[in-house]
Amino acid sequence: MTVSLNAARRTADLDALAGGAPVDVLVVGLGVTGAGVALDAASRGLRVVAVDAHDLAFGTSRWSSKLVHGGLRYLAKGQVGVAHESAVERGVLMTRTAPHLTHAMPMVIPLTDAVGKPQAALAMQGLRAGDLLRRMAHTPRGLLPGPRRLSVEQTIARVPGVSRAGLRGGLLSYDGQLEDDARLVTALARTAAAHGARVLTKVRATDLAGDSATLRDEVTGQTLTVRARAVVNATGVWAGGLVDGLTLTPSRGTHLVLRADRMPGTDVAVSAPVPGSTNRFVFTLPQADGLVYLGLTDEATDEIPDVPRPEEHEVDFLLDTINRVLARPLTRDDVVGSYAGLRPLLSAEGSTSDLSRRHAVLTSTTGVVTIVGGKLTTYRRMAQDAVDQAVSAAGLGAGSSVTASLPLVGAAPRHELARIVAPTRLVRRYGTEAPAVVAAAVEATGLPEADLLAPLSDRVPVTRAELVFGVTHEGALDTSDLLDRRTRIGLVPVDREACEDAASWALSVAG
Ligand SMILES: Cc1cc2nc3c(=O)[nH]c(=O)nc-3n(C[C@H](O)[C@H](O)[C@H](O)COP(=O)(O)OP(=O)(O)OC[C@H]3O[C@@H](n4cnc5c(N)ncnc54)[C@H](O)[C@@H]3O)c2cc1C
Structure with a gap:
């Protein structure tokens, strides 16, 4: 059965919650961490309610x-435990829980004048150590091939736009790439809902205790008190605002968005070293939708706005650094969008780029369990640790986590995904559900498949079928949910403007 999150289910879930019996676990925040917690708890058989003040993946998880x-x-910084955990969780996602949303991304470090010989040797050593981690995590080499040195000709073939000045070859390696981060969160939330969790967006927690919370429906303004045997705070950089005694040191990371035709022939990530650093790189990341992201910065900040914005000097830093390895420099005219996110780092001494990316589970004086830190790749382990703590502190009758072998909605082994009869784009984004996306859109609109599967424009490969499915099955309640999170059209402002009408149409026919 295809699980549906939509406005009607939200209303029914809110009604059931008001005046209902206590739930086992209330999860606050539906980024990758909170959605992961909701799934972990629900799949252990616990009664779960999970809320977000805005939308699925509204916060850092989409940036x-x-x-x-x-x-x-992390290996380069001597954080072997964090590195190993990351490699294990990458393997879980790519081989079992979300093969449809993940694939291998080839990455090239061109060895130009910008990379000295000692630095190149060090980088190759690091890549080999990374490959050892892959082996220790039992991720097949066929999925993530080992690193190797490229000749000058091979480097040019992989990166046609590479600078020829002093080019000695390149270093090729592979890592995992997500189809999209917000889509992973949506898949997690829907899988949690399939296991019985009530997943509610536009519901803000205004006050938390270990056994209850005050929630406000951001659509109607109504408040309600929910009693819960355990409360998990998974609000990322906002976590310190809901419990006492928690200080975060956020750091901003910025990416620029370019059109892929600005880097013709390049389907690999291209890295350039940050001057003065041995292990920091700026890199381009080609996306399946005709865009390339260029990232990323690491800047301490005290401000925690709902939507962080890149600063001008970050744009210059990213362009200047990548231009060190490109024949034709990128300019500000090539930048069609940009985005910034805040890393939810725990406070410690030192610069933000040195802070540990390890996660922490902390219990407040009132008994709220906060899960913070870590990263997207390790969300599953973070969720497991948080639910273990909640289960033991509240004495909940639940077994161990099962999520390491629990496929997300749409997941299947790669050879099965290859046999699905549906447009490739939809299989990449919805896996086994791709045919259901088309069927749901036909049923909701009565339009022929050809109309529903046409790209929204020359520049935007997103289809009307995806917008409609976002409304009927993925909990999108307004145009921003559709343009900025179910799809990522909003990353390019001119594209966003051009597609506003299509998003409004989808809400009117399917909402
Ligand atoms: C620039 C950048 C690049 C990164 N790249 C990678 C990467 O490539 N790979 C990787 O593994 N990791 C990466 N990370 C790290 C990763 O993105 C984060 O660790 C992760 O997304 C944090 O998720 P979260 O769910 O904890 O927080 P968030 O995604 O921020 O979720 C918190 C949620 O809580 C909600 N909320 C807040 N207050 C309330 C309230 N009072 N009531 C209800 N809801 C509330 C918010 O709306 C939000 O949706 C990157 C981080 C940054 C900043």
């Missing part, structure tokens, strides 16, 4: 680099 990475960077 990532969209990599499921093997933890190479």
Whole structure:
């Protein structure tokens, strides 16, 4: 059965909650962490309610680099445990829980004048160590091939736009790439709902205790008190606002968005070293929808706005750094969009790029369990640790986590995904549900498939079928949910403007 999150289900769930019996676990925040917690708890048989003040993936989880990475960077900092955990969780996502949403991303470090010989040797050593982590995590080499040195000709073939000045070859390696980070969160939330969780967006927690919370429906303004045997705070950079004694040191990471035709022939990620650093790189990340992201910065910040914005100097830093390895420099005219996210780092001494990316489960004086830190790749382990803590503190009768072997909605082994009869784009985004996306859109609109599967424009490959499915099955309640999270059209403002009408249409026919 295809699980549906939509306005009607939201209303029914809110009605059931008001005056209902206590639930086992209330989860606050529906980023990757909270959606993961909701799934972990629901799949252990617990009664779960999970809320977000805005929407699925409203916060940091939609502003990532969209990599499921093997933890190479953490290895370079001596954080072996974090690196190993990352490699294991990457393998879980790519081989079992979400093969449809993940694939191998080839990455090339061109060895130009910008990369000295000692630095190149160090980088290759790191890539080999990363490959060892992959082996220890039992992720097949066929899925993520090992690193190797490229000749000058091979480097040019992989990166036609590479600078020829002093080019000695390149280093090729592979890591995991997500189809999209917000789509992973949507899949998690829907899988949790399929296991009985009540998943409610536009519902804000205004006050938390260990056994209850005050919630406000952001659509109607009505408040309600929910009693819960355990309360989990998974609000990322906002976590410190809901419990006492928790200080976060957020750091902003910015990406620029370019059209792929600005880097013709390049379907690999291209890395350039940050001057003065041995292990920091700026990289381009090609996406399946004709865009390339260029990231990323790491800047300490005290401000926690709902939607962070990149700063001007970050744009210059990213362009200047990647231009060190490109023949034709990128300019501000090539930048069609940009985005910034805040890393939810726990406070510690030192610069934000040195803070540990390890996660922490903390219990407040009132008994609220907060899960914070970590990263997108390790959300499943974070969720498991948080639910273990909630289960033991509240004495809930539940077994161990089962999520390491629980496929998300749409997941199937890669050879089965290859046999699905549906447009490739839909299989990449919905896996086994791709045919159901088309069928649901036909049923809701009465339009022929050809109309529903046509790209919205020359520049935007998103289809009307996806917008309609967003409304009928993925809990999109307004145009922003559709344009900015179920699809990522909003990453390019001119495209967003051009597609506003299509999003309104989808809400009017299917809402
Ligand atoms: C620039 C950048 C790049 C990154 N790249 C990667 C990467 O490539 N790979 C990787 O593994 N990790 C990456 N990370 C890390 C990763 O994105 C984060 O660790 C992760 O997304 C955090 O998710 P979260 O669910 O904890 O927080 P969030 O995604 O921020 O979710 C918190 C949610 O809580 C909600 N909320 C807040 N207050 C309330 C309230 N009072 N009531 C109800 N809801 C509330 C918010 O609306 C939000 O949806 C990156 C991070 C950044 C900043």
